[in-house]
Amino acid sequence: MKxxxxxxxxxxxxxxxxxxxGVNSPxxxxxxxxxxxxxxxxxxxxxxxxxxxxxxxxxxxxxGPMILGHGHPAVVEAVQKALLEGxxxxxxxxxxxxxxxxxxxxxxxMEMLRLVSSGTEAAMSTIRLARGATGRNKLIKFEGCxxxxxxxxxxxxxSGLATFGNATSAGVPPxxxxxxxxxxxxxxxxxEEAFSLHGTDLACLMIEPIAGxxxxxxxxxxxxxxxxxxxxxxxxxxxxxxxxxxxxxxxGSAQSVYARDIPGFAPDMTVLGKVIGGGMPxxxxxxxxxxxxxxxxxxxxxxxxxxxxNPVATACxxxxxxxxRKPGFFExxxxxxxxxxxxxxxxxxxxxxxxxSDCEGGMFGFFLLDTLPHNYPQVMQTNSPRFNQLFHxxxxxxxxxxxxxxxxxxxxxxxxxxxxxxxxxxxQAVFKTLAK
Ligand SMILES: *Cc1c(COP(=O)(O)O)cnc(C)c1O
Numbered sequence: 145m146k147x148x149x150x151x152x153x154x155x156x157x158x159x160x161x162x163x164x165x166g167v168n169s170p171x172x173x174x175x176x177x178x179x180x181x182x183x184x185x186x187x188x189x190x191x192x193x194x195x196x197x198x199x200x201x202x203x204x205x206x207x208g209p210m211i212l213g214h215g216h217p218a219v220v221e222a223v224q225k226a227l228l229e230g231x232x233x234x235x236x237x238x239x240x241x242x243x244x245x246x247x248x249x250x251x252x253x254m255e256m257l258r259l260v261s262s263g264t265e266a267a268m269s270t271i272r273l274a275r276g277a278t279g280r281n282k283l284i285k286f287e288g289c290x291x292x293x294x295x296x297x298x299x300x301x302x303s304g305l306a307t308f309g310n311a312t313s314a315g316v317p318p319x320x321x322x323x324x325x326x327x328x329x330x331x332x333x334x335x336e337e338a339f340s341l342h343g344t345d346l347a348c349l350m351i352e353p354i355a356g357x358x359x360x361x362x363x364x365x366x367x368x369x370x371x372x373x374x375x376x377x378x379x380x381x382x383x384x385x386x387x388x389x390x391x392x393x394x395x396g397s398a399q400s401v402y403a404r405d406i407p408g409f410a411p412d413m414t415v416l417g418k419v420i421g422g423g424m425p426x427x428x429x430x431x432x433x434x435x436x437x438x439x440x441x442x443x444x445x446x447x448x449x450x451x452x453x454n455p456v457a458t459a460c461x462x463x464x465x466x467x468x469r470k471p472g473f474f475e476x477x478x479x480x481x482x483x484x485x486x487x488x489x490x491x492x493x494x495x496x497x498x499x500x501s502d503c504e505g506g507m508f509g510f511f512l513l514d515t516l517p518h519n520y521p522q523v524m525q526t527n528s529p530r531f532n533q534l535f536h537x538x539x540x541x542x543x544x545x546x547x548x549x550x551x552x553x554x555x556x557x558x559x560x561x562x563x564x565x566x567x568x569x570x571x572q573a574v575f576k577t578l579a580k
Contacts, residue, residue, distance in 0.1 A: 146352065146364045146569070149431065150180065150196060151183070151194075151195035151196050152180045152181065152194055152195050153180045153293060154185045154195075155195055155387065155548055156181060156183070159183075160248055166181070166457075166576070167181065169345055169488055169545060170549075171546075171548055171551070172497070174547045175549045176528070176547060176548040176549070177532045177535045177536065177548065178444075178532060178533075178536075179283065179536060179539075181547075182195070182198075182200065182317065182539075182544070183195040185197075186212075186217065186292060186544075187202065187210075187214035188214050189213040189214060189215065189283075189556075189558035190202060190213050190214075190556055190558040190559045190560070190563050192214065192398075192544070193428055193444055193542065195457060198426065199254075199283070199542055199543070200539075200542050200543065200544040200565070201542060201543050201544065201559070201563050201567055202214070202486060202544050202551070202556075203544060203545045203546075203553045203554060203555065203567075204544060204545070204554060205420075205554040205555075205556050206423055206544055207417055207551075207554070208356075208388050208418040208419060208507070208552075208554050209394055209418045209421055209422060209423045209464075209556065210421070210422075210423055210555050210556055211385050211391070211419050211422075211464065211468060211477070211506055211554075211556055212390060212464060212467050212468070212556060212558065213556040213557055213558025214423075214556075214558070215395050216429075216463075216464075216467065217332055218466070218467055219422055219423075219460055219463040219464055220428065221257060221463075222459045222460065222462065223456060223459055223463070224230070224462035225441075225462050226455055226458075226459035226460075227456055227472070230455060231454075231455070231456060231549070232450075232451060232454055232455065232456075233391070233403055233455065234364060234450060235391075236453070237347065237453065237455050239453075239455055239458040240259060240453035240455075240458055242341075242415075242458075243255060243259065243420075243453075243458045243462050243465075244256075244259065244428075245259055246413040246462060246465050246466075247416065247428060247430070247465070248430070249540070250391070250395055250396060250397075250465070250469065251390070251396060251399065251414060251416075251430075253401075253410035253411055253412075253431075254413075254414055254430035254432075255432050255433040255501050256430055256433050256436035256437075256438060257414075257416075257428045257429060257430025257432070257436070258428065258429060258430065258436070258447065258452075259388050259426065259427070259428050259452050259453040259458070260426075260427050260429070260447075260449055260452050261425045261426065261427060261428050261449060261451050261452060261454070261457075262292065262417065262425060262429065263291075263292045263385075263387035263415065263416075263418065264291075264292025264293050264294055264415055265292070265427060265449070266268045266292075266387065266415045266416065266427040266428060266542075266546075267291040267292045267294060267350070267415050267429075267553055268294035268296075268297070268415055268431040269352070269384055269387060269429055269447045270348075270350070270415050270429045271283060271296055271347075271348070271392040272433075272446075272447065273435065273436075273438060273439060273445050273447070274331060274381045274383065274413065275286060275347045275348075276438050276444060276445035276513060276553055277281070277347075277381070277438045278347045278379065278380070278381065278441070278444070280334065280344075280345050280346060280347040280380075281323045281326075281347060282308075282323045282325060282342055282346045282347060282349060283296070283298065283323060283324055283325070283346065283347055283348050284324075284325045284326075284327060284335075284338060284342030284346060284348070284349055284350070285297060285324060285325070285326055285327075285347040285349075285350050285351070285418075285435070286326065286327050286328065286329040286352075286355075287300065287301055287326055287327070287328055287519070287520045287521075288329055288355055288357065288361070288519065288520030288523065288550075289327060289329065289350075289351060289352040289355050289357060290352070290357035291350055291385050291387075292570070293313070293403075294386070295311075295320045296320055296321060296323070296324055296383070297318045297350075298311055298312045298313045298316050298321070298535075299311060299321045299324045299326050299539075300326055301326040301327070301328075301363045302326070304538060305325070305327075305337055305338050305341055307319050307474055308321065308322050308324055308325055308380070308469075309324045309325065309326040309563070312557070314500065316431070318482055325338055325342060325479055325499060328519050328521075329355060329358075329361060329363065329367075329519040329520060330361075330363060330364050330518045330519050331367075331517070331519065332366060332367055333366070334374045334417035335371065336370070336374070336519065339374045339377075339378055343374065343377070343378035343380065344378060344379075346378060346380035346382040347380060347381065347569070348375075348382070348383045348412075348413070349374075349375055349380055349381070349382055349383065350385055350415075351363065351371065351382075351383070351384065351385065351397040352381040352384075352385050352386075352388065352389070353368065353384050353386065353389060353399065353401075353402060353411075353505070354389050354401070354504060354552075355396050356388040356389065356509075356552035357388070357392050357550065357551070357552075358510060358517075358520050358523045359509040359510075359511060359517075359523055359549065359550050359551060359552055359553045360502050360503070360507065360509020360510075360553075361509070361517060361518060361519065361523065362502065362504075363402075364518070365402070365405050365406065368402055368555070369406055372406070372409060372411075375412070377414035381412040381431070381435070382411045382412045382413070383411060383412065383413045383414070383415065384397075384398065384411035384413070384414045384415065385397055385415045386398055386399070386416055387415055387416060387418055387427065388412055388417075388418055388507070388552070389415035389504075389507065389551065390416040390418065390419060390420060391416075391419040391420060391465065391468060391553070392413070392418065392419050392505055392507050392547050393504040393506070393507050394474060395468065395469060395473070395474050397416075397449050398504075399411055399413070399414065399535075401504060402414060405552045407535035407548070410541060412431055412432065412433065412435065413429065413430065413431035413435065415427070415428075415429045415439055416428045416429070416430075418463060419464065419465075420461045420464075420465065420466075421461045421464075422458050422460040422461050422463065422464030423460060423464075424456060424460040425451070425453070425454070425457055425458035425460065426454065426457040426458065426460070433534070438549070468493050468557075471559065474505055474506075474567060476559055477505060477506045477556075478503075478504075478505050478506070480506075480555050480559050480561075480564060481503045481504075481507070481508050481555040482503060483561070483564050483566070484503075484506045484508065484555060484559075484564045484567065485501045485502070485503045485508050485510065487564060487565070487567075487571075488501060488510055488567075488568060488571050489501050489510075489573050490568075491568055491569075491575055492571075492574035494532050494572065494575075495572065495575035495576050495578070497512065497575045497578055498512055498513060498514045499511070499512060499513075500514060500516045500573055502516055502517075506554055506555045506557075507552055507553070507554055507555075508552065508554065508555065509552075510553075510555045511523070511526055511549075511551050512526050512530050512531055512549075513525060513526055515540070523549075523550060524550075526549050528549060530577030530578060531549040533574070533577070533578060534571075534575075534578065537570075537573070537574030537577060538567075538570055538571065538574060541570035541572070541573065541574070543566075543567050543570050544550070545570070
């Protein structure tokens with residue numbers, strides 16, 4: 145319920161005068177769902193408190209990084225210690241090496257990596273490296289997958305496979321996206337056709353293996369197998385954008401989930417972010433030694449960053465990875481996420497609401513649809529007014545899910561069985577009110 149003075153609203157009005165839309169990243173503005181964004185005052189464990197002092201159970205966790213929950217004591221201690229030693233040096237540190245070693249050990253498809261400050265930067269640098277290493281310009285991406293906002297990746301499908309994509313943002317010249325081919329996710333026929341037309345000109349195929357930017361949609365096993373085969377056959381690099389799924393869906397990231405079913409499966413390059421920074425600006429990209437040695441100062445592909453490998457961010461990331469690699473961590477996290485998804489499904493079923501859901505590790509998705517979608521057009525069949533009703537119903541009951549139906553959700557190690565039960569009860573109360 146709204147208090148007499150809504151400080152969120154006051155802050156939003158103040159913010160809109162000085163920051164476009166009042167936010168520093170568009171989805172935060174609640175444009176899709178309407179209403180006033182919650183301005184976060186502080187967070188602890190599975191909760192945050194808004195400017196009115198209202199508590200919410202947080203299923204966004206900064207869009208994935210906060211896998212331990214907010215303010216985990218071991219992470220706070222590591223960050224405080226690092227801060228006292230210095231914020232930034234612009235010179236190498238041991239902690240960068242330790243973080244790189246830790247990541248490479250957990251994701252063995254990479255032999256080397258480079259640290260950067262955002263997922264956008266990591267994906268953009270990966271594209272440049274893939275082009276530099278292969279001497280080719282073209283790339284494939286999939287509709288509904290997000291790889292950050294580098295110009296060449298802000299593209300939607302063109303009118304056919306022989307033509308390339310159209311920019312999804314103003315300010316991106318057609319020449320910049322003319323090499324980007326956008327295909328339908330999980331469509332093997334289209335994939336084969338694209339490779340037969342352009343395979344020998346392709347530098348890379350970039351994919352979110354479990355797409356978290358069209359809610360939660362898995363690449364099917366046959367589709368992933370075919371991506372791997374065609375990239376190998378044509379000499380294009382298979383790039384896994386695991387900025388969201390990395391260390392979130394499994395300790396070995398999404399590639400380890402596919403390797404369970406496809407023996408020996410591995411991508412050529414991996415893009416990481418979110419969890420590896422534990423909430424600090426940190427991301428990475430890596431692959432084989434042969435490919436990575438094309439990067440400056442060894443090779444001819446330029447890439448750099450004033451704050452890359454920042455000492456405070458690496459301390460935060462290292463402390464986070466050391467917690468999640470403890471025995472039993474992912475088993476417990478997966479069980480919590482599964483109990484949430486099962487509870488929501490049962491509540492929807494009980495109220496006769498069309499609902500489907502899926503999860504992996506600490507990441508989940510649900511749809512107000514009878515069956516799980518496999519591509520972006522199917523995701524977009526969700527009735528958005530119904531989703532918005534669900535979103536606001538949950539928000540009013542102190543449950544914070546993504547303010548848009550095309551976003552995944554996240555559970556942290558701080559979420560308890562009681563938190564899950566309370567969320568499921570809140571959801572059931574909202575499902576009762578949803579028009580059938
Ligand atoms: C969040 C995300 C990005 C962009 O990362 P930023 O740190 O926001 O620039 C890229 N790819 C995927 C899959 C993401 O989820």
